[in-house]
Amino acid sequence: MPVLTSQGSDAAKKIVGRKRGVLTDTTALPVPLRFTSPEDAAVVSAPFNRDMKGDLLPAELFDRFFASVDRSAAQGTVLLAFTMWICLGGVSLA
Missing domain, CATH: 1.10.286 (GTP Cyclohydrolase I; Chain A, domain 1)
Structure with a gap:
């Protein structure tokens, strides 16, 4: 399954928030979920x-x-x- 890295980058940027430098080494991991x-x-x-x-x-x-x-x-x-x-x-x- 292809990973859309831009979505992960966007999510990582959002957790950093407006206060730059508060979080370091951010990463975002996709977790596909399915329910039947x-x-x-x-x-x-x-x-x-x-x-x-x-x-x-x-x-x-x-x-x-x-x-x-x-x-x-x-x-x-x-x-x-x-x-x-x-x-x-x-x-x-x-």
């Missing part, structure tokens, strides 16, 4: 978390979204895939 059940997806993806009703979408859209998710789950066709970035950096103690 709504329950598993809900652990890391707020839109799949039924407890978030009203926080992300109006109730009508929330109900329509989960009706579609439930149909897909019943058919075994749920797939959520995305890349999470883990950013690391060092802090100078001097």
Whole structure:
């Protein structure tokens, strides 16, 4: 799978923030995630978390979204895939 290094560079720059020099040796690592059940997806993806009703979408859209998710789950066709970035950096103690 190709790695899009510009995305990692952008993420690393964002963790450094406006205060240049606070973090050193920053790196960003892509972690591809995939889920084939709504329950598993809900652990890391707020839109799949039924407890978030009203926080992300109006109730009508929330109900329509989960009706579609439930149909897909019943058919075994749920797939959520995305890349999470883990950013690391060092802090100078001097």
